[in-house]
Amino acid sequence: MNPKRMKLEPYLLLLPSTIYLVLFFAWPMIQAFSLAFQTDDGQLTLSHIQRMLNDAAFSEAILTTIKFIILIIPIQFILALVMALLMMEHLRGSNFLVYIYAIPLAVSDLAAGIIWFSIFTERGYLNSFLSALGLIDKPFIFLNYTTPWPIVAVVLAEVWRATSIVFVILVAGLQSIPRDYTEAAEVFGANYLARIRHVILPMLKPSIQVALILRTLLAVQVFAVVLALAGRGVKVLAAEAYRWHGEYRNPHMAAAYAMFILAISLITALFYLRALRSTEQSVL
Amino acid sequence: MAEIRIKGIRKTFGKVKAVWDVDLTVQDREFVVLLGPSGCGKTTLLRCIAGLEQVDGGRIFIGETDVTDLQVRRRRIAMVFQSYAVFPHMNVFDNIGFGLRMQHLPKPEIEERVQATAELLHIEELLERYPAQLSGGQRQRVAVARAIAVQAEVLLMDEPLSNLDALLRLEMRAELKHLLDELNTTVVYVTHDQVEALSMGDRIAVMKGGKFLQIDSPIKIYDHPTDRFIGSFIGNPPMNFLTARLMDKGAFVQVNETKLPIGPEVADRLRATGKDTIWMGIRSENIDPMDVHAEGTLPAHVLVVEPLGSHNLLTAKIGDAIIKVNDHPDSDIRPDQDIWLRLITEKIRWMDKDTGQAIN
Amino acid sequence: MSKTFLPSRLIGRGFTYLTAILIVLWILIPIYLITVAAFTPREMIYDFPKELVPKVFSTDTMRFFLGAYKVLESFRNSVIVAIISVVLSITIGAPAGYALARYAFRGKDVYSIAILSTRAFPVVILSIPLAVTFIRWGMYDSVFSVALLHVAMALPTTILVTSSVFLGVSRELEEAAMTLGCSHLQAVLRVVLPLSLPGLAASAIFTFVLSWNEVFAATILTLFNRTLPALLIVQIDQSPIAYRFAGGFFILIPAVVFMFFIRKYLFTLWGITLK
Known part of the structure; x- marks a missing residue:
């Protein structure tokens, strides 16, 4: 192989992906900016953003998103940590466990929404179950958006669907912690909880960081679950963007919502990176 | 004819000079061992010869051909890798025949040569097996068979025995040496194991920091190291080094309080360096320990006695220096005892105290 | 890790299994319920x-769904x-993955970090400007446009995953092939590719599932040529419950099946935390 060609090879291999991502990733990002901050004739404007901020649905959507983040993420982390620690116990059939625990990874948010709809709908499985127990005599309407129940349903559906991703990231992190450390802690008299708190969690920091960022991003973009479970009763940011684009035919407003989602995504990512800064170099 | 000529080869990785301005000629059918500690550049040099690394400067010739810019497959070399690199998705037969298939040889010929090579390495029973079903030692044999099946003029080996356990390594070393003797190919063999180097090579090229320190026959390398580093790297235990002071215009050297006479010819050489103190190197088997004082002996104090069967290895203290000495297996010398050491004068090697180089 | 969990080893072990099984039930019961509903x-x-335990099994609901307007087309x-x-x-992704796995070159870190950081960007933001652009180019409402966006979403993961797959094939194997007479390309085709096939297949399945599941962009970018999730969601609150249940089950199944095939690669695919 001739030395000059050798040097060129990696760049040639990276070229198609780079071109592709510039065309279909970077360029649309820039386009989104100009859609959100420009009028149709190319003038810079904040009017779309202002209109969005004044939109009644906007504040409602933000509030819902915040509720989701606060409710979903802690439950998911605790559940995922329990699941991940179970994996470390070398249970019998743990290969089967991993597969089952990972199934929701491949379930779409739409499918999850519909699945939980079948549970929470008026003549659904939850009401059937409650009536079988004799707790109710006629179906209770859960998915009524004047009650907090639709939110509960979405939270459960999201916990059900998206805990797996946290689980996988945590297991990957746990596997990279050498057993020696926990065994050393055990020898020095740390009990199980102390080992988790003082050895495992600190060493899992990079994985926790990644999982937190990913989860928050997904929570901000939540869309199909909400639509499937609560219809239009519960407003979320992505659904608003969809509505402005699809129903009101206003790409500027849709882009404004998109920019807003991008902004909080990046801010949360940076926030977690700072808040959980660790000596180890970890990237998204 | 497959002589390998390496002229001024340089290879850097970032700022690290892995191989720096190295010259070497390997004669046709010669067995040259590249020996050195890890990171000395020996594997890099081998990979440069193979064409797996692009050199930053210099030329490499195999036979009459300048192969510096040739692709790996055009260099007519074969190689045995440290990890064996036996293809896991092919059975042993296909592994050994891989190079022959790449040459588009007719099928019957491939079969015949694979069979013959397999027999040479005693793996003819394993041809149908996949690497996952083989032991480490068997995989190693497949790797060697695959390399010699193509009958290349140059065989490159990168620490081929280092992944075997000690006993197997010993067995395979002798077998490999015998096999390579028969094959009459030019061999460049990389190892960090000095025993392997001493036992196998026609010549050893000792490397350190990307350069050659000495290229010589094994016995010369062992007995006449040109550098203090080589003396302390080769041999088990390594060569002892004591500080000696030149006295009476070179008539004596003084180690601690003891004066040792030296021959006039040595004295001339030492005097010519113009230095007062020098390294005095001597191997443990060239020292006689005695439990009584005699003229021209060094007093020492025994710290440890290690019975090794064929001899006892003494660790003793001379002043502040530690020295290793071979003793008879049935000797009475015990730890914490004062002894006197007689050095075999003609086996003493003198090295410059500053540069570490042998004084000739 | 720990052999004793609670004071008594046996109770501890039992408690551990109980927890594990409860979580299994938590995951499987909703899947079971939608399956029952769909049949x-x-x-x-x-x-x-x-x-809760069905007495009648019937494909009636599924047939109703598949026969509904535009479902088969979607x-x-x-x-x-x-x-x-x-x-x-x-x-597009595998060559880049190969480059990351095999070469040291200037700009490699920048490229990897750029690829990783794409994961911090929400898809929503891509679909809206792309919709505008595709309308301008006359490519709006076509399956190809949706695929282009799905590739943009899947490409970063594909690159990272294929790179780790190629890293799993020892470089010495490739070099050995070259010393035995292969060109670099031949060595890749004859040795690296066969050995990395399972990993590449896993990466392909990952992309398939991602694309199969994706709703938002597909909805934004199509009008009449909907993909199945897009079709389902645009009429989710007008459609009969039977249609929804069957649709939910229908889009769920490939995911569960594919998951089975890529279970070995779970951690490569989803557990990426580059050090």
Whole structure:
């Protein structure tokens, strides 16, 4: 192989992906900016953003998103940590466990929404179950958006669907912690909880960081679950963007919502990176 | 004819000079061992010869051909890798025949040569097996068979025995040496194991920091190291080094309080360096320990006695220096005892105290 | 890790298994319920209370769904989009993954970090400007446009995953092939590719599932040529419950099956935390 060609090879291999991502990733990002901050004739404007901020649905959507983040993420982390620690116990059939625990990874948010709809709908499985127990005599309407129940349903559906991703990231992190450390802690008299708190969690920091960022991003973009479970009763940011684009035919407003989602995504990512800064170099 | 000529080869990785301005000629059918500690550049040099690394400067010739810019497959070399690199998705037969298939040889010929090579390495029973079903030692044999099946003029080996356990390594070393003797190919063999180097090579090229320190026959390398580093790297235990002071215009050297006479010819050489103190190197088997004082002996104090069967290895203290000495297996010398050491004068090697180089 | 969990080893062990099984139930019961719902006869779907253990098995509801307006067409669209996405993301992504796995070159870190950081960007933001652009280019409402966006979403993961797959094939194997007479390309085709095939397949399945599941962009970028999830969601609150249950089950199944095939690669695919 001739030395000059050798040097060129990696760049040639990276070229198609780079071109592709510039065309279909970077360029649309820039386009989104100009859609959100420009009028149709190319003038810079904040009017779309202002209109969005004044939109009644906007504040409602933000509030819902915040509720989701606060409710979903802690439950998911605790559940995922329990699941991940179970994996470390070398249970019998743990290969089967991993597969089952990972199934929701491949379930779409739409499918999850519909699945939980079948549970929470008026003549659904939850009401059937409650009536079988004799707790109710006629179906209770859960998915009524004047009650907090639709939110509960979405939270459960999201916990059900998206805990797996946290689980996988945590297991990957746990596997990279050498057993020696926990065994050393055990020898020095740390009990199980102390080992988790003082050895495992600190060493899992990079994985926790990644999982937190990913989860928050997904929570901000939540869309199909909400639509499937609560219809239009519960407003979320992505659904608003969809509505402005699809129903009101206003790409500027849709882009404004998109920019807003991008902004909080990046801010949360940076926030977690700072808040959980660790000596180890970890990237998204 | 497959002589390998390496002229001024340089290879850097970032700022690290892995191989720096190295010259070497390997004669046709010669067995040259590249020996050195890890990171000395020996594997890099081998990979440069193979064409797996692009050199930053210099030329490499195999036979009459300048192969510096040739692709790996055009260099007519074969190689045995440290990890064996036996293809896991092919059975042993296909592994050994891989190079022959790449040459588009007719099928019957491939079969015949694979069979013959397999027999040479005693793996003819394993041809149908996949690497996952083989032991480490068997995989190693497949790797060697695959390399010699193509009958290349140059065989490159990168620490081929280092992944075997000690006993197997010993067995395979002798077998490999015998096999390579028969094959009459030019061999460049990389190892960090000095025993392997001493036992196998026609010549050893000792490397350190990307350069050659000495290229010589094994016995010369062992007995006449040109550098203090080589003396302390080769041999088990390594060569002892004591500080000696030149006295009476070179008539004596003084180690601690003891004066040792030296021959006039040595004295001339030492005097010519113009230095007062020098390294005095001597191997443990060239020292006689005695439990009584005699003229021209060094007093020492025994710290440890290690019975090794064929001899006892003494660790003793001379002043502040530690020295290793071979003793008879049935000797009475015990730890914490004062002894006197007689050095075999003609086996003493003198090295410059500053540069570490042998004084000739 | 720990052999004793609670004071008594046996109780501890039992408690651990119990927790593990409860979580299994938590995951499987909803899947079970939607399956039961999808195979309940259509006239029984409104029954209350529902049987938790079905007495009647019927494909009536599923047939109703598949026979509904545009469902088969959307199903076909979904498959086409997913296949285009798989082919494009592997052909574009795998070479980049190979470059990251095998070469040291200037700008490698910048490239990897750029690839990783794409994960911090929400898809929503891509679909809206792309919709505008595709309308301008006359490419709006086509399966190909949806696939282009799905590739953009899948490409970063494909690159990272294929790179770790190629890293798993020892470089010495490739070099050995070269010393035995292969050109670099031949060595890749004859040695690296066969050995990395399972990993590449896992990456392909990952992209397939991603594309099959993706709702938002597909909804934004299509009008009449919907993919199945897009078709389902745009009429989710007008459609009969039987249609929804059957649709939910139908889009769920490939995911569960594919998951089974890529279970070995779970941590490579989703557990990426580059050090």
